[in-house]
Each structure stands twice: as C-alpha cells, then as structure tokens.
Amino acid sequence: xxxxxxxxxxxxxxxxxxxxxxxxxxxxxxxxxxxxxxxxxxxxxxxxxxxxxxxxxxxxxxxxxxxxxxxxxxxxxx
Numbered sequence: 001x002x003x004x005x006x007x008x009x010x011x012x013x014x015x016x017x018x019x020x021x022x023x024x025x026x027x028x029x030x031x032x033x034x035x036x037x038x039x040x041x042x043x044x045x046x047x048x049x050x051x052x053x054x055x056x057x058x059x060x061x062x063x064x065x066x067x068x069x070x071x072x073x074x075x076x077x078x
C-alpha cells in the first residue's frame with residue numbers, strides 16, 4: 001500500500017496521473033492510498049514528483065475503506 005500526500009495545489013495533478021495510469025486509489029483524509037504489489041517502484045516514481053510517499057503493508061482499515069469507501073472513524077461517528 002502506498003500512502004501519498006501532496007500539497008493541495010498539486011493534488012489534482014496527482015489525481016489526474018493516477019487516473020491516466022489506471023491505478024486504483026482511495027482517499028483517506030489528506031492521503032491518497034494506492035494498493036500495489038510493486039510499491040517500491042511506484043513509491044520512487046511518485047517521490048520524484050515531490051510527493052511524500054510511504055510504502056507500507058495494508059491494514060484491516062485499508063480493506064474496510066476499499067470495501068465501503070468509508071473510514072472507520074466515520075462509522076464510529078454515526
């Protein structure tokens with residue numbers, strides 16, 4: 001899982017790039033989450049564009065977000 005953060009001025013360009021490259025992504029707060037089996041290669045490519053990128057293992061919350069499109073915190077608020 002890649003967790004990508006960019007300045008708000010560059011966010012739309014990042015969204016456009018993810019869409020253009022047909023990469024699935026999910027928004028979680030200010031981060032964009034990109035599931036990937038080859039995270040190291042993608043992390044390097046997005047870091048070169050000035051984004052803050054963390055490559056990490058997926059969590060159960062990531063799975064929940066992917067299946068429901070809602071963060072766990074949203075669920076607790078209801």
